[in-house]
Amino acid sequence: MRGTIRFGLALLLLGAGVQWWRGAPAGARLEPPPAQLSEAFPAPLETVEAPSLSSPAVGSGDQRGCLPAVSALPPGVVRKAPPPPLPLSGRLGLWVAVIDGRTLQPRRALTANPGSVFPLASTYKQAVLWAALREFDAGRLAPTERFDVTRENQSLGSYPYDGTNVRELSRRMIQWSDNTATDILHRRVGLQTVQDVADRLGLCRTRLILPTKTWWVMQSGLSATLNGTTRWPGATGSERARLAALLDADAQAYRPDFLQRKLNDYFDRRYALRDDFLVHNLSTPYEWGTLVAHEFLRPGLSRRARRWQREDMALGFGKAALRAGQAGNITMFGGKGGNGWRLLTYSGYFQTKTGQRVVYAFMQHGADQTYTMPNTRRAFAWINAAVDELIGEQKPEPPPQKEQKFRRQPQETPASGP
Structure with a gap:
């Protein structure tokens, strides 16, 4: 067990070349969020109109600045997703939508638990890339700026060499x-x-502020800030920023090897599902699908930054798992996956040869399996079923026929006469 968590948490990734197409059977369930979360994360907020990107209320916890709930979308746009074709356990969320390229609103969407909060795991890392590219465009970050790995900034898992520049760090991240x-x-x-x-998008139920090492210091019980306050779960705006800075300072005080031992002990002995909502970055399938749509269709980046973004995001996991990709029907793709203890997430965007723009966000939390990467095939079976229902069945291209090679037969030698 301990070896599993070392690998699973230290990794927390699904790289572009890694594919897991098996999973243990389990009963499929679509459950509401845990009751313990009702105070920290109330019911989805409703507003009359979408927020302006410059609205001062956005992200402050003020309902006036939040993305309208799914129920505010025009009738007939959103329908219940089909059940997962293959069994998936735990609490599940899904948002698969065909997006209008002009308005960025869903034209058609299939969903399950769209407004429920889930841990994002490594799926959140595409937001770090987007933020970095905005800083690049503003002239505050150079792609050639270099960094060393220190005791303070080293997180779990593999890590870059000293002197790695921003451009390489962003590629490794995705x-x-x-x-x-x-x-x-x-x-x-x-x-x-x-x-x-x-x-800026009014995603009031989305938290992206915590670096990865900070999650694990908090989860393992080492954060004095978290242990000493009850304000963190519901913190927003400047209060959330202040507490996040203190939480991250706690995290940088620990060596990663010491942290890993403490984390192993936590998962072996004290793990509680509700803790994930305290320590992880969070979102809902609907809000995350909205973020992904803006990330690819209206990121507000220069041409150079957008090219950088698309090059990196194309390296994320997902294209090979999509039947549209297997059918040769994808002209542009970007995706990211994440996994952790009993949780799995996938999100992405792709454009078809006929110009259809599709976003997807899959979330699983509280799975029967502690190590969830083998659930990948089951997750994409559900994503693909929704895609097929929205844009038509995506039929994978048959494998190319191997050219048969015929060996030249030797000519018969006439029998010699006497």
């Missing part, structure tokens, strides 16, 4: 889900700068 690369970039651009990715 392609290999490198936690240390992520934390270096996250802290470099600023904790609140990453949170602003959600706040």
Whole structure:
């Protein structure tokens, strides 16, 4: 068991070249959020109109600045998703939508638990990339700026060499889900700068402010700040930013090897599902699908930054698992996955040859399996079923026929006469 959590948590990734197409059977369930979360995360907020990107209320916890709930979308746009074709356990969320390229509103969507909050795991890292590119466009971050790995900034799992530059860190963050690369970039651009990715869109139930090492210090019980306050679960705006800075300072005080031992002990002995909502970055399937749509269709980036974004996000996991990709029907793709103890997440965007723009967000929490990467095939079976229902069945191309090679037969030698 301990070896499993070392691998699973230290990794917390689904790299572009890694594919897991098996999973243990379990009963499929679509459950409401745990009752313990009702105070910290109330019912989805409703508003009359979508927030302006410059609205001062966005991200402040003020209902006037929040994204309208799914129920506010025009009738007939959103329908209940089909059940998962293959069994998936735990609490499940799904948002698969065809997006209008002009308004960025869903034209058609299939969903399950769209307004329920889920831990994001490494899926959140694409927001760090987006925030970094905004800083690049503003002239505050250079792609050639270099960083060393230190005791303070090293997170769990593999990590870059000393002297790695911003451009390489961003690639490692998306392609290999490198936690240390992520934390270096996250802290470099600023904790609140990453949170602003959600706040500017009015995603009031989305938290992006915590680097990866901070999650695990909090979860293992080592954060004096978390242990000494009851204000963190419901904190928003400046209060959330202040507490996040203190939580992250706690995290940087610990060596990663010591942290890993403490984390192993936590998962072996004291794990509680509700703790995930205290320590992880969070979102809902609907809000995260909204973020992904803006990330790819209206990121507000320069041409150079947008090219950088698309190059990196194309390295994220998902295209090979989508039947549209297997059918050769994808002209543009970007995706990211994440996994942890009993949780799994996937999100992405792709455009088809006929110009259809599709976003998807899959979330699983409280799975029967502690190590969830083998659930990948089951997750994408559900995503693909929704995609097929929205844009038509995506039929994978048959494998190319192997060219048969015929060996030249030797000519018969006439019998010689006497």
